[in-house]
Amino acid sequence: MNEKVYWKMRDGNLISVDDMDINHLRNVLKIVLKNRQTVIKQIVKSKRPSFVLHGDMATQFNSSQHDTDEYDESLLNL
Secondary structure, eight states, X not given: OOSOOEEEOTTSOEEEGGGOXXXXXXXHHHXXXXXXXXXXXHHHHHHSOOOOOOSHHHHHHHHHSOXXXXXXXXXXXX
């Protein structure tokens, strides 16, 4: 990988990832992992249906399906 990759610091300055010391790299990784979990939770929350069922057939069909809170975590591996 010959292209330079930059990290934008809190103060707005850009720093090359290649020039970071090990402690800075650890902190960046922690931020990335924390933000990833937040994004996954937002995706799962936004995928939940927001509709109203009308009629007995619709209600019966819906209750026969899997729980809406369950999801396949393998689909969320970004």
